Amino acid sequence: MLLPSILQPLAGGRPVLTAPAAGPLTVASLLDAVTGGYPVLGRRLRDETGALRRFVNIYVDGDEVRRLHGLDTEVAPGQEVLIIQSVAGG
């Protein structure tokens, strides 16, 4: 999972977080796995109900997960997941 530079300090400065997977994961379970040790990072991405924050976009193989199956979108072992903040604010 690739983090934007603004979030990397919340992951110990790491630009990429990985999770071991024997088979396919969902985006939600991948988030659980990679943010387990970084709870503040987890709260930046999802609110306390588990919902993805409105202006956080997650891409799996180039597709934004809201156009797929949201946080239930499958991630295969080896697949790259990209987190990007959307264009918002003024």
Place this chain on the structure above:
Amino acid sequence: MGCMATAESFVLAIGTKKGLWLATSQDRQQWSFSGPHFLMSEIPSIAIDTRDGRTRIMVGVRSEHWGPTVAHSDDLGATWSEPEQGAITFPVDTGAAVERIWQIYPDAESRPGVVWAGAEPISVWKSTDGGEHFELNRGLWDHPHRSEWGAGYGGAAAHSIVVSPAGDKVHIAMSTGGVYRSLDGGTSWEPRNKGISAYFMPDPNPEFGQCVHKIAADAAVDGRLYAQNHHGVYRTDDNGENWNSIAEGLPADFGFVMLTHPRREGTAWVVPLKADGERIPPDGKLAVHRTDDAGGTWKRLDTGLPGHEYNSVLRDAASVDTAEPAGVYFGTRGGTVFASADEGETFREVASHLPDVLCVRAAVLSGAAASGA
């Protein structure tokens, strides 16, 4: 050291749409600034808690992208801490998520460590560990009126919290819903809006549903509170049982700010705006108004304020300090901040061209706290 007078200094915190600025001063005339802290996050709420022998600045932070959180600093902003699991998060069973922290309110000197918060969606929270972890007030969350509360333009929030010295009586105000009161320290809540107009509703005198913009307690008279309403300025002398208009003598009864003196009976400040549909200072001339007789008469205070000003002053973008005489501070949506070291008689511009000012707080630091030790 023995012959030195106790050093007194001041801290001013300015929360804006795009970050926090902090300033310190020895004389409330010259201010030394740091910031922006939390650049590109809005800071809608600030508390400067000087109890317990330390100065803790707590801020509600909200990023459009990364959501809301609460952070605190015990070294005047040099470093910030954020509890890993979040200081204010809804319990799972509520199915709710915090949108914005609107108010952080340190309780009385006699209850160090107790800090209250008001948030959006409409909710009240209480911490007993100096603001690091808050618990949801279930009495208000589960209140049967909840489905009938509405949202003001800025969102649906509990934005004012006033706790009596003994801790038994708690008044809150929400937009929209009005004033709610607890007589049991926050366990149960009843609306207390008799006399406060809700002219925008089919029944202009409902039990609840008012858009009370801010409430504040009189410093010395038990049971007396003041309210700046969405049109209307009021006082109650009986803990909210009855509210009576004190708007006569003001150039307008609209506005957001209500401040009270830290010690003196009957003194309060408002910053009138012309009207709901015209949210500018009357005639474009910015002025603070102060009463020293509990709303019987008002004095216009505009010395040092600009000749024209078309920005509004939001409900928490104003504060008093606890010095003698009390300092008065406020900021505009145009990013200008004014400070008075003489209870509003004269103002000085202390910052300008900042982003929209959402929250202003000021405090007196003395002795070790003032030297940063």
